[in-house]
Structure formats: structure tokens, C-alpha cells
Amino acid sequence: MQTGIGKPGREQAELRHGDSVTDEFHYSDEILADDLADAPQVWRVLVVDDDPDVHASTRFALSGLRVVERPLELLHAHSAAEALVVLERERDIAVMLLDVVMEQEDAGLRLVDKVRAMPGLQNLRIILRTGQPGYAPEAETIARYDINDYKTKSELTRAKLFASLTAAVRSYEQLQRIEGGRRGLAQILDASHQLVSQEGLEAFAAGVITQLASFMGTQPDGVVCARKDEQETGSGAGYEIVAAAGRYSALMRCRPEALTGDPVVSLLRQCLDERRNVRTAHGISLHFPANGASFAAYVDTGRRVPEVDEQLLQMFCSHIALCGRNVKLMSRLSELAFRDQLVGLPNRVSFLQEVERRLDAGEEGLTVALVDIDHFGALNDLLGHRYGDMLLQDVARRLSAMAAGMGAVARVAGDVFGLAGSDALLGAERIAALFAQPFEIEGGEQRISASIGLVRAERGGDAASLLKDAYIALKRAKSEGMGRCAYFSPEVGVETRERTRLLHGLRDAFQHERLFLAYQPQVDLASGRVLGFEALLRWRNDDGTFVPPDRFIPLAEQSGLIVPIGQWVLRSALHVLAVLDREGFPGLRAAVNVSVVQFREPQFVESVDRALADTGMSADRLELEVTESVCVLGQESVAVQLGALTRRGIQVAIDDFGTGFSSLSYLDRLGADRLKIDRSFVQSLEQECGGARIAEMMIALARRLGMRSIAEGIETEAQRQRLAELGCDEGQGYLFGRPMALDDFKAWLKAWQPGIA
Template identity: 50%
Template sequence: MRTRGELVEFLGDDPAANAPDYAPAWLILVVDDDPDVHRSSELALRGTRILERPLDFLHAYTAAEALGLLADHPHVAVILLDVVMETDDAGLGLVRTVRQELGMAEVRIILRTGQPGYAPEIETICNYDINDYKTKNELTRVKLLTAVIAAVRSFDQLCRLEASRRGLKKIVSACNDLISVQGLHAFCEGVLVQLAALVGIQPSGLVCARHDGDDVRLGAEVVAAAGRCVIYQDLLFDDIDDLVVAGSLRRAFDTGARQLGPRHMSLSFRGRQGQAFAVYLESETALRPVDDQLLDVFCSNIAICCENVELLAELREHAFTDRLLRLPNRVTFIERIEAMHHRQALAGKAVALIDIDEFAEANDMFGHAYGDRLLQAIAARLVDALGDRCVVARVAGDVFGVLGDETLVRPQVLMPLFEAPFAPAGTEHRVSASMGLVRLTGYGGTGADLLKDASIAIKRGKAGGQGQAMYFTEAIAQESRQRTRLLADLRHAFQARELYMAFQPQIDLATHRIVGVEALMRWPTADTMISPEIFIPVAEQSGLIVDLGEWALHQALRLLESLRNEGWPLLRVAVNVSLVQFRHPGFLAAVDRALREHEAPAQALELEITESVAMMGSSAIERSLHELKSRQIAVAIDDFGTGYSSLSYLDRLPVDRLKIDKAFIRPLASPQPDTRLVEMVIALSHKLGLQVVAEGVETEAQAALLRQFGCDEAQGYLWGKPMTADELRRVLAADQARNGPNPTEVPP
């Protein structure tokens, strides 16, 4: 087997010797068992340049020799192939091996034969992917040259198409890789790697970034670097001391056009956030030509990738970071817990949820901007105290999460952080916090389970008042499961219409008449009567109270409608309204709907709210109270004395009655009662224009004292326990028989 260079003395200098190293010669493989054919073929093609590139020759005398050469030289452009060599079909067998086994689809095959009788049929030429066929006696120098030139041009076009296909494939792959990176630095590093792969060299270069409109010498910064240029990483543009690098980048920035040199190139593209980028890539050897369209496509796709990376970065920030407080959010907090769980690093750690007490009230009273600044002040204090040693996150609107060592995540450390007032708007604001804590040693639940258990501990602690800290225990878990079962049972009972309304008479102390009733919800079971003090808080926490409250309102007005139609012009029916109901956006519409459905006069309805609702002082609460007042619906403050015990808020709110809690009435039955508080409340209420109703009156002595103090109305066991509608009818009949017919008009 003889290869190229064999005839160098005869041919003279190799024409490819002085060709640029990025324009190698076209390889022509001559396969023939006749040495004269080799010499004549090379002589005929000597000195020929096709597409500005010379020809170089490989020589094989058998099919086996040809396969060996093709294995070492996979970029052969043309094969001049004899049909008959060591066997009659050796040439055809070689074609089959080249196409099917070696997978060389681009190489052009010109079949030659000196024996016309061995010429292959047209079907054979098609099946074997032969590109041309000539008999040797007709293959003059001109015809051979013409055939080779056509074959080389065809080979070049096929190679360019394949290179474009591979290049586009690399660009698609690069885009898929780049869009998944996190952060601008990682993205720019990826651009260097992908561009180097497209050009076919090792990555060596840098990526510079600047904001549009900035002078490149002032604003550009090296974001990523590789190879020799790694020394420029994170430097400003002016600190690049290589004039070739700096000049190429500057021209790319200024013109937006590619800068191509023998051993380097620079490209530019733009990001979405007003940033411009320039990529400098260099090679130790001359860069091979790269299709301009591929580079255009690369730059266009990289620019899109840059936009997507920036967008994904924003989405990640939205997904994993609380933008207001710049803290990890609930998702990230749970992931941190899960990561520690997988590393088996939970021993000795604890989690605390910190719920800011009455934050919603502060938000309503002072506005959302104030609430945001308050949260920022709280977050800053937590981070300052714990940030280096604990994970501090915002896991809900006014709930913070802390993950860290048990020695830090404990009430003795966390509670004192809320002793000093905050000053979100320049004025001091004292804040209390309720905390639920979970020790993680031996904890087997997920991160979501952990937050749920901490939330349960918060609720359990709040049952004893605000500003409490409670560790989650198995006893609390059991209580929570019981509450869950209770809620499920309550939902079922409500849907099955097992609940009913009871009614307790309210008495005018001066006339001894029944002037109204209070509607009270009852839940009977097979075994017992479940107290409202047990199931109402469960309904409030679950939101079921909204449906229960609307049902109770309809039941009360239905009774009122029925009694009025029966000739019992009951003057007033009182219905309790929880804070959850009062805050519900459809509350007023529900009240209006119930009044219309039962054709009840608005002045015959009284809604009882607790002190906590009245004390909120928010504009929304005040607007709702004024809306009720405009409808002539009366409002009463229920259980007065059990909460803030202050009359100051009553001066500005449109309320009609104040109900003194039974805890203040009970002492009036003692032999030497202390009456000062009751007398004071009644007197001050009257000065504010409010009527007073005493709850829990059980004896005539209590009633007599209340009359003496000028109390307007009362209710209690003295006149009747809460009763069914039929029992109420009998009580009303007795009252009418005793005191005569009731008034027929409802007083204003």
C-alpha cells in the first residue's frame, strides 16, 4: 500500500504545503490494482485547485487497503474506484462497506472500469449509492478533471449541510443547557463553552457585560472567563491589558458585528434588562471557517437564552424569596428542612413559627404601607439577632419561621426580641408574638408536617392568650385530631340539619314585658348537648361559621316572621355575629337578603358583636357598623367586661346596646354585693346614649338591684332558659296574659 507523498520527487513541491492551515487540501482516494492508473490519475489532476483548495492523493490497490486508509482518513472527498480488483465485484463490495458500515454518506464515489462487460446496471448504481460511472478508455484528462471537480463541489455542499446540521444541533443543545443554569455568571460561562464547541476548540476567552448606553471603558465588566483569559475574571474593561482582547471586544460592543481574526473572534448579543454582552474567543491554532449563518443563529439564540435566564432568575426569586422582606419564603423554608432531614442533621435542631399578634388589626388601622414597614422592621431584628446562625423565613403574611439549634430557637431567646418597641413610621409600636415550636430530634414528618404542627402549637398557645409560646407535644396533637373530628362531625350535623336554634327571652325591667329574644345555636348529639363554647371556636377557625351564621340569621328571622303572622308582634330578635362573619365581604348582602326573604322590618333585628370586634377600630369595621345603622338594624356589644372593659371606643361607634357579662351580675346575688362596677357601667352607658342589658340574671334580688341602678333590660334563668320556638310561644302567651297585649308598633 502506498499513500500520499510517494511521487513527491516527480511532482515537485506539494501544492498544499503553502496553503493556510485552515484550508486543508481535498483528499482524493485512488483505488485500482493497476499502478499506471494511479500515476495517470495524479498526473491528470496535478496542480488543480478547487474552491481555492489544492488536491492531495491517497492510493490503495485493493479494497482491503482502501478500507484501512478510509479508517485513518475519514474526510476523503472523492473515491476513484475500480470495479474489478482482487475479485470481480471488489469495487461494489467496497461501496457497500463505505456507505453502510463506515456510514460515509458525503464522500463522492466515481466508479471506473476497463472492462465494459463488467459495467454495473443502473439499478446497481442506484442501490450502491454510486455517484458517477466512467469506462477507463473514455476517461480523458478533461473528462476526469470535470468529474472530479463536480464531485468535490458536491462533497463540499454536503459537508456544509452536515456541518450546518451539526451546528444547529449544537445550538439547540446549547440553548437547552444554558436555559437551565442559575445566575448570570453560570450563563456566561456556558456561552463560552458552547461557542468553543461550535467552533471546535477548547474554551479560552471571556464574556464582558455592560448596560446599554454606558461607555464600554467605564461600565463593562468581565462576567466569565476561561483558559488563558481567566486572569481577567471579575475585572473592569479598563483592566484588560491585552490590546488584542480589549480592541476586539470594544469593536464588538461598538458595532454589534462579529470581529474575526486568524486566531480569535468576538461576538455580541443583548439581554432583556438593558445589558449588552461581548464574547471573546481565542485559539492556539488558526480558527477554521465557521458558517456565518450559524454564527448569526448562535448569537440570536444566545440572546433569547439570556432573556430566558434573566426571566427564570426573576421567577426563581418570586418562587423562593419573599420580595418584600428579602427572606426565604415558605417553599424555601420547607426545602431547607427537607435537606437537613436527608442529611440526617435534624438532631439538636428546632423550628419556631412566630405569629405577630393583632397584625391584621394594625394593618386595618394604619394601612398596608405601615404594615409592610412593620414587617420589615421585625424581619430586620430577627435577621440581626439570628441570621448568621439560623434560617429566618417568612412563611405566611404575618408569620415568620426560624430554623436552627435548640439553644437558639427557644422562647427564652426569641421572646425578648419583641420586648423593645418597633418604629416602622417613626413612632414606637409595641408588638407581641405568639410562638409555636417543634423539637426536631427524632421528628419523622415532612417539612410541611412540621409547619402544620408548629401552627397547631401556636393555636393551642393562643387559647391561653396572646404573646404565648407553646411546644408541640403528643397531647396537643391528640387535641388537634379531636378538633378535626369535631369539625367533621359539625359539618355533618349542619348538612343533616341536626342543629337547631334556641331562644332566650329578654325582659324590660321597668314593664316586666318580653321585648325581645336572643337566638342561640344548639347542637344535640345522641349522648349530650355540645356546648357552643366548644364548637363555635372550631367553626370560626375553619370558616364554617360564615355558613352557620347565615343559617342562624334565617332561622331567627323565620321565627320572627311566624310570630308576627300569628299575632305576636315580637319587638326584637338578637343574633350573634362572629368576627369572621363580620369581616366576610358578603356579610351585609347576606343580612339584606335574609330581611327581604322573611319580610322582616330591619328595626326588629339586632346583631350582637363582641368587644374584640368593636375594639378593632378599623375603617372597614366602622363602615360596616354605619351601614347597619343606616338600615335601622340595632347593634349590641355582647359580653361586656370580659375583654378590654373600656367605654372609650363606644363614643365613636354607632352601637345601640351594651350587654353586661354575667360575671359582673353574679356577685349581685351575694348578701353584701359590690355594686360599684355595675352602677358605673350603667350610668356611663346612659350618658353615651346606650341602653344596657344585663345577662345571667337568676334571682329577684339581682333584678331588683338592676332596676334600682336604672338598667334597661335583662335576660337569664329567672325568666327562662334558652328554649325551643314552641316553648317560647307558651312563654309569650303567659306574658300577654299577665301584662296584656304587646304593643303593635316596633319603636325606632
């Protein structure tokens, strides 16, 4: 084959087809092995030809030439198969001088097809050479295989070979720069995504070091300096080092003015003062502009930084600066997501993560506790939200002091705190002791108690399951009274599941009309005249058994189901009044119990109005019985709602007075019509004890406030007589009649004679 290139020297001619693979590609003479460490960058060219003379002549022709300011490094292969070995081992080959006809007539084109499918070789430029013009590829073949040039060997003089190589190298360089730009953009976006999620200035600054080093292909060995206030002036004013790495770690938290002799600090200050990037022989300092607080980042490479595309570098700085502006926002969002702002403790989400972490670590004796302030809602409404907030903050401080360094404390709900730690730390008695001393709030003392639910992690499980079990234990503790504690056990879990089953059954009973009203008469104690009835809710199963009201009424209140049930009770009771009017028992009143949950409904008064209007009953025929717990929701709001009811002529009775938060002040302000004496005081009338004296005082109090008194649970004539002697106005109980179905109640009304029990 003809080469068109002058005769090679003796040492080049010694290359022969069939030498070992390691001998088949060599560095050019111009780059000696001893000088490789200090050698400048080169363009690597792979010569693929089955003619040894072509290798030698090409080597000779390109000797000493520089293409696009770099020398050439030649690699050699004598067949398409050997070329594949070279391409798989070597990287950064810019150009391949490829013979078309080798072991087969189209071996060169077949090699091109394989090369274009190999990863990382898409930018390799290919110059086809052939000594047989008849085997020249068609134009469409050249386009298909992305071939840079095609020459016959006879026309490839030294000058033309240099020209073809120069064109191919320039094309390769441009493709590499485009590829580098694409990778740079991807790095910028990746850096932005990572940095924008950093929490706090120091984490952000440390991330800048890492991302900048990655972008430049160096190890993170630098320092970041932030200028806090660009309005400050003076030597060193406003500068602070916020993150450092590698050999500069000692600079962390030092103020730059204390390091005036350090060249890195001087470079950072120059970068910030001049608001521009500064390159040196050993690294680079970049300026990241921001509003109010600029950043400068220095990375020490130990050598001159390779050229970085200025537009990419500027884009990198702009993106990082934008991330810096979002650091405070992200920190604030993280704080809102994981910390309770009122008491400064972790919230429920953070608490679950901490419990999960302790479980994963296999912490021995791990216990989770929930602490619920008893009757906090009533205190909060009675004394004001500001007072309640201060109480929560004081409780948080006591719990944190107890668990300091050993346990985790969080606010997991409104007045519920979660604790996680060893069983010895979170003993029920130890937690309860925190509430033995009163809390000082606004110069006064406030005594409170707390219910405590605990669960040991000995059963395993995850954090969510432990917290759920702790809530089950807490409910058990609250059901036993104030200031009680309970541990979760399988039995407690069974009881809770039973309550859940009961709640589902209650919903089903309400929907399928298995709830009904029973009517208990209320009479005048002096004359025996029937004044009306109290409507009492009952639940009868399909098998005829009854579910006690003290089991399902609390469930209805806790679930909110009491609201629709309460509306149904009210309408049913008013409807019965209309039925009794028609059947010859006119003028009776209906007493209906109203739950705390119902009273909290904003539209409660309007719902009462609609019920009266729909049944055609006058307001004075209805009496609403409210408990003390309703009254302590907040005197102002209660007074407004009760005032609206009484102005309509609706009568109001205070039920269970003396059994809870008894307060004489609210009785005087609410303007209720009746004070209802609990059965526990009535039962003590026949025994000269404190209960009898309380009943006597309550009757006198009602009279003093212009209210009528009504006693419930009267079972004997002696009790009735004693109540009458004390001046009690009305009464109800088994002495007069049990709660009855409507037909039985009508029969009772027909048979009742005043004065006969």
C-alpha cells in the same frame, strides 16, 4: 481487470491481497508521518478493490494531486468486510472508490447498503468502479443507494478520475457544511435556552463564554466585557469586565481603563466601539448588540479560529443579544418567584427549598419554627396597612439578626415567618425574647407578642411535611392564648386530625340539617317583661350527643363555613318571629350573633335586607350582636356598615365588651344600641372584686353613651337585683330560662309571668 491507469511504481506493486489489515490501508506518500502534526487538512479517500494492482495504480495516478485546494489521503481495503473495518475505525472519509464485483458479484452494492445504514456516514460520497460492464447497476439502483458516480475502470483515465473525485469532494463538502449549519443552529437554540434562564449579569456573561467556546469547539478560556452605557464618552468610559475564565480570571471585576496595556482589553474595546466582530490570529471577539448596554465576548483559542459560517455567527450573536435583553426580566421574575418584596426575605417556596437542602445535607438538630404575630390583622386594620407593613419589616430584621449566618429566615404567609436552623439557635425562649422589647414605629412604641410553633426534624420526612407539622404546632400555641409556643408531637397531630374530622362532620351536619337553633329569652330586669330571644346555634349528632359550640363555632369561622351557616341562622330566627306573631306572642325581637368572617363579606348588608324581605319582618325586630373583634377590623369600614344597618332600623349590640380590645372611642362612633356585659363580670357581682366594679362602670358607660345595657349569664336572684340596682336594663341567663327548642320556648312563653323567675 483493466485499470486504464499507467503502470504503478515498484513500491506500489508490493501491495498484495492477503496482507494483514493494518497493512491494507496506508497514508499516501505525500503525507509523511513526521509531518502529520503540521499537515494541512486533507480529503480522505477509501479505495476498495480486490485487485492489488488497482490500489497501486490509483495511488500512482493521484500522487501529488490537490482536490479543492487540499491534498488527498488514501486508505485501502481489499474486500467489503475489510472496508467495513476501516469505516468503523476511521472518520471524515470524504469519498469511497468502490469496486462492484469482489468476493461476490454484488459485494460492492451490498457494502453500499450497509454503509448507508451506519451512523455518521450519510455524507460519504461513493464512486462505483467495475472492470466488467455487464455488471453495471441499473439507474434506479444508483439512485436508491445515493451513489455519486459510476465508471468502468477502462474509462477512468487520470484526468477523468480527478474530475470524478473533484465532483464527489465538492458534494461532500457541501453536505458537511449543511450538516455543520444544522448543528450550529441547534447549538444556537440550545445556548439561547440556557442563557435566557441565567439569573443576573455575571451568570449570563459566564454562560456566554461557555456557549461561545462550545459553538466554536474550543475550551472556555476568555473574557466578557459589558459596556454599560452607550451614551457615555471618553477614554474607557462605560466599560466593565463582568465575567472571565481560564488565564483571564484575574481580570474579573477590573475596569478596562486600568488595563490599558492588555491586548485582550484593547480588542474588546475595539469590538464595542466599532460595534463589529474582530478576528485575530489567536482568537475572536464577537459583538452582541443590545439597547443601552452592548456586550463583547473574547475567546482565546491559541490559534487561528477555524472558518465559521458568517450567517451562523451573526445569528448566534443576535440570539445571545436577545438573551441579554431578557436577563433583567428573568432576574426580576426569579426574584418575584422566590423572594418576598415587602420584607426582603425569601418566600415560602424558597424556604421549602432551603429546608429540603438542609435535610439532604443531614444537618444535625434541624428545627423548623413558625412565628405568627398575635392579632396582627386587627392591628393592621386599626392602625393602617402602612403601619402594619413597617411592623412586619421590623420583625423581619430582628429575626434575621438572630439567625444571621446560622439559620434561614423567610416570610411564609401574611404575618407568619419561618425559621430553619439548629435546635439551640431556634429555642422557643430565644425567639420569644425578640418580642420582649417594643418596636419603634413612626416615633412611637408598639408592643406585640407572637405565637410560635416548632417541629424537630428528628423524625425525618420532607420539607413540606415539616412545615405542615410546624403549622399544627402553631395552631396549638395560638389556641392556648397569646405569646405561647408549642412543639409538634404525635399527640398534637392526633388533635389536629380530630379537628379536621370535626370540620368534615360540621359540613355534613349542615348539609343534613343536624344543626338547629335554641332560643334563650331576654327580659326587662325592672319589669320582667319578655323582650325577645337570642338565637343560639346547636349541633346534635345522630346518637343524640351534642358538640359544644366552643368547639365547632371557631372551626366554622376558620373554614369560612360560618358564612352560609350564619345566613341560615338569620333567616331561621326571623322566620320564628313570624311564627310567634301568629301564635299570640307579637312584637318580640330576635338577637342573632354575627361573626367577624360574616362582617368581612362585601354583600353582608344586602344579605340582611333579603332575609328581612323574604320573612316579612320589619328591621326594628332584628338585633345583630357583634363582638369587639368585629369593631376593631377598622373603625371607618365598621362605622359605614353599622351605619347602613342602623339606618334601616336594625338594632346592634356589642357583645363581650371588656374581654378583648376594649376601646371607648369606637363605642362613641359606632352608634350601637346595646352594650352586652359578659357573664364573667356578672358572676363576680356577688363578690366585692374588680369584676363587679367593671360591670358597674360598663352600665354607667352605656347610659352615658345613650345605649341600653344587657347582662348575660344571670343565674341567681341576687345577681338580678344587683344589676337592677346598678341600672342595668336587660338580662338573660338560667335564672329566666335556658336555651330551648322552639316548642319548649313557646311553652315557656305561655307559662312566664313577669316578675317571676
